[in-house]
Every structure is written in C-alpha cells, then in structure tokens.
Amino acid sequence: MTSTELLFDLTPTEEQQMTREVVQRFAREEMAAAARAADEAGDLPEGFLLKTVDLGLNFMPLPEALGGVGAGRSPVSNVLNIEDLARGDMSMAIAALAPLSVINCIMDFGTPAQQEKISQTLATADFTPAALALMEPGIGFDARQLKTRAVVQGDGSYILSGAKSMVVFGPEAEILVVFADTGEEGTQGFILEADTAGVSFEKEDYMGLRPLPLYAMALQDVSVPASARLHENFDLDRMMSLGKIATTALAVGTSQATLDYVVPYVNERVAFGEPISNRQAVAFMVADMATEIEGMRLMAYRAAAQAEREMDFSRSAFLAHRNAIKYGMKIGTDGVQLLGGHGFTREHPVEMWYRNLRALATLDGMLLV
Amino acid sequence: MINLELPKKIEDTRALLHQFSLNGLRPLSRKYDLLEQKEMPEELYDLVKLLKGGRSQSEKSAEPAADGGNINGSNLSMVVSSAELCWGDVGLFLALPSIGLGNAAVSAVATEEQKAEWGDLFASMAITEPGAGSDSAAIKTTAKLDGDEYVLNGTKIFVTDGYRSKQVVVWASLDLKLGKAAIKSFLVPKGTPGMTVTRVEHKLGIRSSDTAQIVLEDCRVPKANLLGNPEIAKTAEARKKAFGGVMQTFDNTRPMVAAQAVGLARAALDMTLELLEEEGIELDYSKSYHQMSAVESDLYDLEAEYETARLLVLKAAWMADNKQPNSKNASMSKAKAGRMGNQVALKCVEICGQLGYSKAHLLEKFARDSKIIDIYEGTQQIQQLIVARQVLGKSSSELK
DSSP: OOOBSSOOBOOOOHHHHHHHHHHHHHIIIIIGGGHHHHHHHTSOOTTHHHHHHTTOGGGSSSOGGGTSOOOOOOHHHHHHHHHHHHHHOHHHHHHHHHHHHHHHHHHHHOOHHHHHHHHHHHSSSSOOOEEEEOOOSSSSOOTTSOSSEEEEOTTSOEEEEEEEEEEESGGGOSEEEEEEEOSTTOEEEEEEOTTSTTEEEEEOOOSSOTTSOEEEEEEEEEEEOGGGBOOTTOOHHHHHHHHHHHHHHHHHHHHHHHHHHHHHHHHHOEETTEEGGGSHHHHHHHHHHHHHHHHHHHHHHHHHHHHHTTOOOHHHHHHHHHHHHHHHHHHHHHHHHHTHHHHHSTTSTHHHHHHHHTTTTTOOSSSOO | OOBOSOBHHHHHHHHHHHHHIIIIIHHHHHHHHHHOOSSOOHHHHHHHHHHHHHHHHTGGGGSOEEETTEEEOHHHHHHHHHHHHHHHOHHHHHHOGGGOTTHHHHHHHOOHHHHHHHOSOOEEEEOOBTTBSSOGGGOOOEEEEETTEEEEEEEEEEEETTTTOSEEEEEEESOGGGGGGGEEEEEEETTOTTEEEEEEOOOSSOTTSOEEEEEEEEEEEEGGGEESOOOOOSSHHHHHHHHHHHHHHHHHHHHHHHHHHHHHHHHHHHHHHHHHHHTTOOOOTTOOGGGOOHHHHHHHHHHHHHHHHHHHHHHHHHHHHTTOOOHHHHHHHHHHHHHHHHHHHHHHHHHTHHHHHSTTSSHHHHHHHHHHHTTSSSOHHHHHHHHHHHHHTOOTTTOO
C-alpha cells in the first residue's frame, strides 16, 4: 500500500460536482423516463444518442490541441458519469459511453496519428458510433487467449480472422477497435472501420440490455495496415482493469436505481394492515441493499482514484468487479423479490434491472474508465 | 478530490502499530487464550509503556490534517489504529488499559479536579443487564440522590474489562418511570463500597479480555460523579432528544468496533495466504474467473468482502471527522464488517483444513474471536434496523 501526502477524501471536485448535476438530470429526464419503452422496442429512443453529445463527455479527456477540453484522463470522472447514467438506464448508458471508451483506449494506448484521427471523428457536434470489440462467443472468454487471430504479413500489415460478440453499434460504427491474438506479441488492438472488406455483422439478442445495439462480428481475412495497430505501449491488463472499474460503476448506478424504486414501493404497499416495510424481513433486505451499494461504490472510487494517480490498481479493480458482479445480481434479484408477483410483471422496471444486472459478469472491456 | 488512500501520517502510524502487533501482541496470543485469567497479562504493562512512548513521540502527528476543509482526524486514525492492533490480537487489544471503553465518556466531561482524583483512566462501560441488551433504554439499575451522594442499585453483565479496569462507568436511571431520558452515567472507582465483581465469564473467544458481572448494592458515589447533565428533560420531545444524544456517541464508536473486524479478517487472510503459499497457491489479480480453482475463487471473494468492509469503515470515520451526520454509515460499517470478519475467519479455517482447525495455528482462535464483533456494540441485526429506518424514513415505533 502506497502512502501518500494526499488526504483520504470522498468529495468530488467542483467540476465533477457540476457535471454530476447535469448528467443526473439528463439521466432522470431523458433516460429513466424512456427506459421501459426502449426495452420493449429493443431499440434506443429516437434522437437519444445525439442528445448525449450536449453532455460534452467525449471532449473531456482530449487535449486542447486535439479540440478537447484538456481536463485530462480521469477514471474517477468516468466512474461518476457511468454511475449517474446507469442510474437512468444501463443500456442507454453503455451506448452513450461506448465512443468515450474508444477515446480513453486510444488516449492510453494509441499512436499520435490514431489520437488525432479519433479526435477528428469522435469529438464533434454529431454522435459518431464507435466501440471496442474485445469479447468473443463461447463460455470461458479470456482476453489473454483470444481466438481471433492477427497474422503479420511481410509488409507489416495484418490479416485478421475470427469472431467477436457483443460489439456495440456493429455495422453502424465508424471506428471499431478489434482485439486479436498476434501469437508472439499476445493480444493487440487494431483500429478499423465497420465497412472494411471481410467484415460482416449479425444482430444479437440478449436477455437484457435490449435497447443496446449489439452485434456478432465475423472477420474473414480482413487486411489492416500496420498503422492500424495500437501503440507498442498497449497494456492488456491495464485495459481489462479499466474495464472492470467501468462494469462496477454500471452495477452501482443500476443497483441504485433499483433501491430508489423499491423504497417508496415497500413503504406504500400494505399487507396485514400496515406497510410491508414495517417488517424486518423486508426492511433488512433493503438495509443490506443500501449497504452493499455503498460498498460497491467505494470500491469503484478507490480503484479509479488509484488508476488516476498511476498507482497499481489491478487488485482494487479486480476486487471491485468481483464484488459488483456478486452484489449487483443479488440486488437485481432482491429488487424483484421485494415487489413480489408485481415485480415479475413488466408493469414495473425491477424485472428489467434484474435482466440488465445479469449482464455484469459477461461484459468485458465494453466500457473503459 | 476523491482519494481513498490513507495519508502518510496515518500510514506511518499504522506501520508502527503493525510491528507492535507482530512482535508484542502475537507472541502472547495463544498463551492468554489458554490461560483465560482474570488478571491483566503482565507483559501488557511493559507493552503499554512502549506504545505510550511511541504515541507521545508521534503526538504531533495526531494533529488533524486538513486540506481545504477536508479533515483526516482522530476518527480516521483511530479506526486504522484499532484495526492494526486487532490484526495482532482482539482480546489483548481490549485488555489494553488505554482502550477502556469508558475512557472517552469520562474525559469528555470530567473536571480537572476529578481527573486528578480519579487518577489514570482505565474505565470500563457497564450498560448491559440480564434483562436489557440491545434495548439499553430498558435498564433497571437505579440511582437515587441522597444528600450529596447518589446511591446505585442493580446488576450489570458483559462488562468488558469489568474486572481489571480501575473505574466503571455505570448506566443507571434516576427515575424508572421517566424512561430513556432519566438514564445517566456514573463513574464508580473500583473499591467503592457496594460495588462487587461477582463473576467473570468464560467465553468462546477473546478469552484474554475479561468480561465481568458487577453488582451494585447501595453503592454510594459523590453527586459530581454523574457524567454530564444531571437534569431530566421536562417534555417528551426533549427526553427523546436527550437519549438520542446518548445514542449518538455510538455513531463514533461503531466504526471503531467495526475496525476490529477489519483487522481480524486481515490477520486471518494473511495467515491463510501464507499457508497456501507453501502449497504453491498464490493470488493473481489478473486471472480470468474461468481459469481459477475453487479455493482461489473463495479467496478472491473473501478479499473483496474484506476491502468493501474496510472502505465502509473508513468512510464512516471520515464522515465523523468532517462533522457529517454518519449514523447510517456507522451502522452500515458495523453490520458489514461484523458479518465479514466472522465469515472470513470461519472460511479461512475451512480452507486451511486441519491446519485451520488446529490449535497449532491461530486461525481457529481468529474464528472464535470474530463472532463477538458481530454482536457487541450493537448486533448485526440492530445495525440493519438502524440502516433500514434511515433508508426507509421510519421511526423506531414503525419499524421495530
């Protein structure tokens, strides 16, 4: 454990506090209110993505020279944003933040030319779909042992072949960062456009995250130039850890939404002549939900703050994630339980959160803080 | 700015106490667990001197550090210190005179003359009675004013350090008819006629700490030994508030007790990891969940539970330092840490098999010691009640 001159502090900076207020209002008005209809439709609300541009999140980490705000890479700010957006809706939060995750990835691991390219494409007044393509179909996914191959050619270019899954935006994406096994150099990332020859997509359907456009991606002898490969400083473990923190923040936001909904319900629902929350069996479940959410949140903050200060954060991120996938699902299932049969119907959002929270253990490297 | 690492000053103290725990407390752990004696472990006297010496040297560092309104003060440093000493041994930690649970209550209100008269403080806290545990408002011990003295009558149980302490802070009612508001605390020096230690408990764990039953029979103490305000609030509203003030002191002490579980769990995990290392098992925090054995998977879960509880404790203490209302967070930290400490210690015994169960190692002792932290200073269930009332916005009459 590194000792430090900084004090223990849980107060966000003024800028973070101001952003939070804007993001939280957006989450309430544009996301939470539209979440159920989007889930039923299996599609994002019309015009939603464009509205997220006004939040200006993509501009934050980019230096001024590249047209950004120059606020610097801040995993802590990212955690707060993910938490607040996921409190509105987890699917919409992921869609809104997928391009920012590409920016974070390229700012950490991209070449100067790649950084310039993504800033021109993603830091604009339009919403430009972009995503990381890391996951692969099958049980037992391991980012260190990808099945997608990248074979280097004589001229330094690569031929990619294999299959990816849960690729956000799929064919709509202007930029995809595809990860593949290079053999000797292990897992590496390659930037390519969705319409590159040899790439094809098929829409996927999942138990939850229904409004999120997720695609299976097939790569058949896809040729990419040497310049498409991420910088040689690429660090898979760091990227995975940044992803684990992002997943934890999704768990915090969605779990908080569940608690926010359950509290008034159990206070109003009457059985045997009094609110069911007057009974300890119900009240203790609520107390434990609140306690575990607070714990998940602190775990996410700590790992992010360590990452921000360039400390080793792999253990903190790992444990935060481990905790979040366990308690996120527990809160999802308890949310339904507390509403009884009503929780099982689609009249209430708890069954939707139950389905969405089940995704936590599956999402690897979809969002990065 | 959000940062959950400890500042250097607190981290330095922690490192110092770790050495103290390792070299001072640990070698005595088994001996006094087996002896279960009523007398204070003699070696502790020397250790306490050592500890005091170290403390006065770093007295300056006890000054709260502040940074633009943010304070890392005594609450934060005390939870860290408590955890570190409990990494050494929870029972011996409780036997340290400077830990006397009544000390804070006394030093907060005692006058200079009283402090001089009462001498070195090692005050135990006598609240629980045979008929009143978590329900501390239901105590039956009485205090009647007779001239310049209060006359105390009643029976107290589960008094930590009740046998060895030099003073006892006794909770008693000035008038049983007036309920909570009439409950006051009284300092009773040992040797005061009418106060007798009648029994010392034999326990599952923390055996090196004494837990006593104390009987008060027409025990007389000077009027001035009532700690705090002797008035009984007149209105029902004011009475409620007065007892609320008493209970609020728990908002500060709950994270301290929760910290004991944090220290104990770390001790159990450290020992387990050490034993497993000999078997060639080491934790790798970049492993895919699909690639790990069941034992490894358990260990990651325990580490996650540990870190979560630890951060909840740090937050509750930090809020107290910064004068933020922390009743909910204090109870969250105690509920989670108490549960976690017990769960971790028991699981570590299981993972280490016979080595865990054997008295040749301390894991079985940690598992026994851990249970009480889930109970005293408010059971896990009492903490859940407090958290639930706050989250649901319920009164204690609605949510019983």
